[in-house]
Amino acid sequence: MALEDSKKGFKGFTGFQIKILALIFMLFDHIHYFFEFTGKIPVAFSWIGRLAGDMFLFTMIEGYTHTSNRKKYFTRIYLMSVFMTLIKYIIQFSKPLQRGDGFCPENGIFSTFVILIIIFKGIDYIKEKKFFKGIGLTLSPFLISYAIAFIFQLLIIPNMSMDTANHIYVIVSSFIPSPFLVEGGLYVILTGIILYLFRENRKLQCIFFTIFILTWMIGMPLMYIRPISLKLMFTDYYEWMSVFAVIFMFLYNGEKGKSMKKLFYIFYPAHIYILYGLSVLIYYLKY
Known part of the structure; x- marks a missing residue:
């Protein structure tokens, strides 16, 4: 009787609950990411973390779809993208800020979200039969990326030192993210x-999510990795485990839940820089 009551009582996950679970899974993943060098963090932490990215992607899409102001939604994500990308490059170009083994945090999912929201808007235009505008906007992140690369090859690199060209490119890509360089790349897009x-x-x-994930994340290693084994699919090529995020997507009840807009915007960068700082300290003390 109690079991039946609990089943009746469960009405699925709200968007807020999925975000909280994704934050927890992400924390496990990043503990492994930043402290793997110690040899003390089990790879299972990263298995759990595989679910986080797609769960955040799912909630971002729901948030974008239902927000009352898409411009503000995009602006928040864009500003976070610029901020985190600049911090990432400052660390990469500043030796004293790097961990002793040269490790630097590469996290920057906001930049990927920027690309996706632009593409989503293009898809919306296509659905409205504004084909020229829609196709142009959908392809714009890729076309702009190629255009920037062409300009650098033609005008910047031949006339400046490589260091100067790299610094200019870093600044440009911080404000105009490339779909080929953002976190997750074409796969997440x-x-x-x-x-x-x-x-x-x-x-x-x-x-379709399940088919795509399994095709990409199991098919690729089977095609290109030699030798490949079942063990390697759990120790090295375990990105396929992100497919389990589908459970939470399927159980989403369509409700927003509690409203804590700033939670992810604060927690995501804060925990990355805190964990990175701790990893730098531990590496310094250990080595």
Whole structure:
């Protein structure tokens, strides 16, 4: 009787609950990411963390779809993208800020979200039969990235030192993220497009998400990694475990839940820099 009551009482996960779970999973993942060098953090931490990225991607799409002001939504994400990208490059170009083994944090999912939101807007235009505008906007992140690379090859690199050219490129890419350089790259971008295209049909969304993840994350190692084994799929090539995020997507009840807009915007960069700082300190004390 109690079991039946609990089943009746469970109404799925709200968007807020999925975000909180994703934050917890992400924390496990980043503990492994920053402290793997100690040899004390089990790889299982990263297994758990595989779910976080796609859960955040899912909630970002839901947030973008239902927000009352998409411009403000995009602006918040864009400003966080610029801030974190600049911090990342400051660390990369400042030897004293790097960990003793040369490790630097590469985290910057906001930049990937910036690219995706631009593509989402393009998809919306295409659905409205504004094909020229929609296709142009959808392709714009890629075309702009190629244009910037072409300009650098033609005008910047031949006339400046490589260090100066690199610094200029860093500044440009901080404000204009490239789909080829953002966290997750084309894989996350394609995942986001699939989730967005099928957002109005949860079953199809989950089915196509699952097919894509397994095809990419299991198919790629099977095709290109030699030798490959079942053990390696759990020790080295375990990105396929992100497929389990589909459980939370399927159980999403469509409700926003509690409103804590600033939670992710604060927690994401804060925990990265705190964990990185601790890893630098531990490395210094250990080595």
